[in-house]
Amino acid sequence: xxxxxxxxxxxxxxxxxxxxxxxxxxxxxxxxSRFVIxxxxxxxxxxxxxVCVLGDDPFGKTLDTLExxxxxxxxxxxxxxxxxALVTDCQLVYINLPDAxxxxxxxxxxxxxxxxxxxxxxDFTEQGGIIRFKLxxxxxxxxxxxxxxxxxxxxxxxxxxxxxTVVGESR
Amino acid sequence: MRYFGNMSIxxxxxxxxxxxxxxxxxxxxxxxxxxxxxxTRQSVVNNLRTMAEVIAASSSAAILFGDQGxxxxxxxxxxxxxxxxxxxxYSAVGDEFAVYKQPGFTxxxxxxxxxxxxxxxxxxxxxxxxxxxxEGEIEGSVYLRSDLRVVQERxxxxxxxxxxxxxxxxxxxxxxxxxxxxxxxxxxxxxxAIARRITTEKNYSLRVAxxxxxxxxxxxxxxxxxxxxxxxxxxxxEEHRTRLEERVAQRTRELEAANRELAASKEQAExxxxxxxxxxxxxxxxxxxxxxxxxxxxxxxxxxxxxxxTLMALLFLDLDRFKIINDSLGHAVxxxxxxxxxxxxxxxxxxxxxxxxxGGDEFMIxxxxxxxxxxxxxxxxxxxxxxxxxxxxSGNELQITTSVGxxxxxxxGTDLETLVRHADISMYRAKQLGRNKAIYxxxxxxxxxxxQLELETSLRKALDRGELQLFYQPKINIITDAITGxxxxxxxxxxxxxxxxxxxxxPVAENCGLIEPIGEWVLRTAFLQLAEWxxxxxxxxxxxxxxxxxxxxxxxxxxVVMKALADAGIDAGMVQLExxxxxxxxxxxxxxxxLQKLRQMGVSIAMDDFGTGYSSLSYLxxxxxxxxxxxxxxxxxxxxxEEDIVxxxxxxxxxxSMHLSLVVEGIENVRQLNFFRQHGCEIAQGFxxxxxxxxxxxxxxxxxxxxxxxxSLVR
Numbered sequence: 012x013x014x015x016x017x018x019x020x021x022x023x024x025x026x027x028x029x030x031x032x033x034x035x036x037x038x039x040x041x042x043x044s045r046f047v048i049x050x051x052x053x054x055x056x057x058x059x060x061x062v063c064v065l066g067d068d069p070f071g072k073t074l075d076t077l078e079x080x081x082x083x084x085x086x087x088x089x090x091x092x093x094x095x096a097l098v099t100d101c102q103l104v105y106i107n108l109p110d111a112x113x114x115x116x117x118x119x120x121x122x123x124x125x126x127x128x129x130x131x132x133x134d135f136t137e138q139g140g141i142i143r144f145k146l147x148x149x150x151x152x153x154x155x156x157x158x159x160x161x162x163x164x165x166x167x168x169x170x171x172x173x174x175x176t177v178v179g180e181s182r
Numbered sequence: 183m184r185y186f187g188n189m190s191i192x193x194x195x196x197x198x199x200x201x202x203x204x205x206x207x208x209x210x211x212x213x214x215x216x217x218x219x220x221x222t223r224q225s226v227v228n229n230l231r232t233m234a235e236v237i238a239a240s241s242s243a244a245i246l247f248g249d250q251g252x253x254x255x256x257x258x259x260x261x262x263x264x265x266x267x268x269x270x271x272y273s274a275v276g277d278e279f280a281v282y283k284q285p286g287f288t289x290x291x292x293x294x295x296x297x298x299x300x301x302x303x304x305x306x307x308x309x310x311x312x313x314x315x316x317e318g319e320i321e322g323s324v325y326l327r328s329d330l331r332v333v334q335e336r337x338x339x340x341x342x343x344x345x346x347x348x349x350x351x352x353x354x355x356x357x358x359x360x361x362x363x364x365x366x367x368x369x370x371x372x373x374x375a376i377a378r379r380i381t382t383e384k385n386y387s388l389r390v391a392x393x394x395x396x397x398x399x400x401x402x403x404x405x406x407x408x409x410x411x412x413x414x415x416x417x418x419x420e421e422h423r424t425r426l427e428e429r430v431a432q433r434t435r436e437l438e439a440a441n442r443e444l445a446a447s448k449e450q451a452e453x454x455x456x457x458x459x460x461x462x463x464x465x466x467x468x469x470x471x472x473x474x475x476x477x478x479x480x481x482x483x484x485x486x487x488x489x490x491x492t493l494m495a496l497l498f499l500d501l502d503r504f505k506i507i508n509d510s511l512g513h514a515v516x517x518x519x520x521x522x523x524x525x526x527x528x529x530x531x532x533x534x535x536x537x538x539x540x541g542g543d544e545f546m547i548x549x550x551x552x553x554x555x556x557x558x559x560x561x562x563x564x565x566x567x568x569x570x571x572x573x574x575x576s577g578n579e580l581q582i583t584t585s586v587g588x589x590x591x592x593x594x595g596t597d598l599e600t601l602v603r604h605a606d607i608s609m610y611r612a613k614q615l616g617r618n619k620a621i622y623x624x625x626x627x628x629x630x631x632x633x634q635l636e637l638e639t640s641l642r643k644a645l646d647r648g649e650l651q652l653f654y655q656p657k658i659n660i661i662t663d664a665i666t667g668x669x670x671x672x673x674x675x676x677x678x679x680x681x682x683x684x685x686x687x688x689p690v691a692e693n694c695g696l697i698e699p700i701g702e703w704v705l706r707t708a709f710l711q712l713a714e715w716x717x718x719x720x721x722x723x724x725x726x727x728x729x730x731x732x733x734x735x736x737x738x739x740x741x742v743v744m745k746a747l748a749d750a751g752i753d754a755g756m757v758q759l760e761x762x763x764x765x766x767x768x769x770x771x772x773x774x775x776x777l778q779k780l781r782q783m784g785v786s787i788a789m790d791d792f793g794t795g796y797s798s799l800s801y802l803x804x805x806x807x808x809x810x811x812x813x814x815x816x817x818x819x820x821x822x823x824e825e826d827i828v829x830x831x832x833x834x835x836x837x838x839s840m841h842l843s844l845v846v847e848g849i850e851n852v853r854q855l856n857f858f859r860q861h862g863c864e865i866a867q868g869f870x871x872x873x874x875x876x877x878x879x880x881x882x883x884x885x886x887x888x889x890x891x892x893x894s895l896v897r
Contacts, residue, residue, distance in 0.1 A: 170239075174244060
């Protein structure tokens with residue numbers, strides 16, 4: 012049912028990109044979590060899987076619909092955070108910090124933590140972020156910095172990798 | 183089926199082997215093919231499922247991230263899979279997310295609908311639906327359609343292989359079955375060949391070779407056993423045949439021997455018959471013709487003389503005082519003397535003349551041709567001269583004279599009886615005239631001879647004076663040793679002449695008509711005596727009475743007998759009348775009805791002196807006779823005379839065959855007794871047991887129950 016909810020807009024993206032873009036991206040966030048494997052202990056202390064938005068929330072209410080879903084047998088909860096220092100408890104962080112310096116500071120804070128970082132910013136993967144959304148042929152695609160994921164001690168499924176543009180391999 | 187039935191076993195076996203191998207091969211192939219078909223289809227499905235799973239796994243992310251290009255790429259590898267005709271990845275809502283179609287495939291792809299995780303087999307293809315699941319969530323589904331060419335190709339290939347194997351196995355079967363079926367057919371062919379040879383050659387020593395132990399082996403063994411059996415049967419048969427031939431040969435030999443014996447016995451029988459015939463016509467002692475033959479010849483001579491108008495003479499010849507010789511020297515010497523006399527008479531006459539012995543010392547000579555009456559006197563003289571010559575007999579020199587009476591045809595009579603009577607009378611006259619004379623008959627003699635008159639007179643008085651007396655000779659059952667009956671014998675004791683033999687006075691009585699009263703007296707006396715004995719308790723005793731020819735000729739004999747029986751009060755069954763053959767023969771027309779009447783009354787008839795007279799079977803058969811009495815003349819020489827034994831045996835056999843009772847007369851010694859006892863005779867009489875005795879003596883014998891045979895054996 013949920014998949015149906017999130018997958019349906021994908022077909023109308025070309026007509027109404029901006030309206031539905033973040034609904035799709037919200038679904039993608041959830042889908043990412045299902046193709047990434049966190050270290051065993053992650054989230055166990057709270058018995059929950061935290062999806063956090065650092066900075067302004069572009070998803071609106073659509074993100075809240077994800078709450079209560081199961082991710083790796085943990086209950087998904089959504090957190091909206093302003094202070095980067097607070098994101099260390101999250102398992103997935105969508106970083107929406109327009110300021111590059113602040114993004115970089117946040118990333119460096121999370122670098123070696125098992126937190127999947129996602130953002131729309133063009134240089135995000137170069138800054139050390141793991142997944143960056145991009146638009147190709149009016150379709151939402153993404154880059155994955157495999158090195159950053161490794162550093163974060165996250166294992167990304169090859170299925171996800173096969174759909175992504177893999178960067179940072181050379182490093 | 184008929185065609186199959188007519189095939190040789192070899193062919194049948196071939197056919198059976200082929201059919202069985204083909205059917206089993208086909209069945210095996212069918213099983214194999216269908217199993218392979220199932221396996222192949224399964225493998226196709228498995229293959230499809232694997233592919234679908236691969237597609238599902240690698241397209242789940244693409245669906246989740248809406249990446250149709252990636253999804254399309256995942257179907258790209260199907261280009262290399264020739265049998266995949268179409269493939270579709272559906273989104274969770276059932277939209278076609280990515281589609282693959284083989285070049286040239288134009289058919290509609292069905293909407294999966296609710297058909298997730300399902301395999302659908304069609305004739306030419308198979309469809310598979312598999313859900314796309316990621317982390318327990320159904321994200322979409324995969325549709326795959328594969329043609330079944332593989333299955334069909336494999337099928338075709340297998341069928342080819344099967345056909346090949348079938349053909350090869352047929353070939354192998356054909357090649358192998360030929361030598362293998364010989365295991366069965368060869369012994370059969372051997373068996374049938376031997377059977378055929380046996381049939382054609384009839385050689386039962388042939389055997390079928392064979393060592394196998396299966397049913398055929400058993401058959402061969404049984405067949406051989408059967409041949410053994412046949413052979414042994416043949417041998418047995420042959421043996422039987424040989425034995426049979428031997429037996430037939432033996433039987434033939436025996437038969438030939440029996441035939442020879444039969445011929446011999448026939449000869450013997452003929453000789454017996456001849457002898458009987460001879461006896462019937464000849465005197466037993468001297469071998470001269472007897473009265474029967476004489477009468478015959480006289481009759482012939484008379485006929486001849488009548489025709490030729492010639493003379494004929496009869497000479498009645500009686501020895502003078504012969505009784506003295508008999509009484510003083512005994513019967514044996516007397517008989518011997520008579521034989522010499524007979525021979526001398528015979529020597530004194532011509533060949534055409536006949537001399538006959540009439541009994542005792544009486545002879546009759548027939549001279550059928552004489553020229554004149556003096557010829558008879560000359561011959562009579564010649565004979566008397568010859569007889570006066572002394573005779574040496576058992577050391578005694580005997581001399582005797584002869585009295586002869588002569589009668590001439592036609593001067594002294596023209597018939598037999600007259601001539602004989604006249605010769606007899608003239609002989610008496612010769613005796614009266616002092617003996618040793620030959621006298622011609624003269625008419626004055628016809629008045630009657632003095633002797634006869636004397637006798638007649640005496641005889642008439644004798645009855646009244648009680649000079650006649652009955653003596654009785656017992657008849658003995660030589661098996662039980664009991665007196666079964668008696669024979670009444672007439673005695674005449676003349677006051678001056680002493681005992682006179684019935685032989686002497688019975689003819690006189692017959693001549694002068696006294697025989698009837700005398701005969702009646704005898705019957706009555708005998709029957710009364712029997713009644714007396716019966717009253718004394720001897721109820722089984724029978725009485726035999728002699729009957730003379732005149733009595734029998736008289737038609738009233740049966741009435742006389744019946745009256746006598748009634749007067750005495752005895753049963754006719756206890757009475758037997760004895761007749762002599764000659765008596766019976768004299769007037770058959772009268773005697774036979776009388777005898778039959780007597781027999782109907784219950785009186786039994788015995789033939790006395792059997793064998794001395796007309797002992798011809800044809801006569802005997804005509805006579806109503808119950809019993810025959812073997813004459814003592816045949817008994818006397820037994821068992822020393824072979825001839826007499828043969829005659830006695832013949833008479834016994836005859837009596838048995840004609841179911842006649844038999845009485846043996848004149849048993850004088852134990853050897854005779856034993857002989858007749860051995861030959862199955864029951865009743866006998868004779869001096870061995872008892873001479874004729876008075877009624878008182880018989881009474882004593884009956885009371886004392888004398889054991890005749892036992893005493894005689896001791897004797």
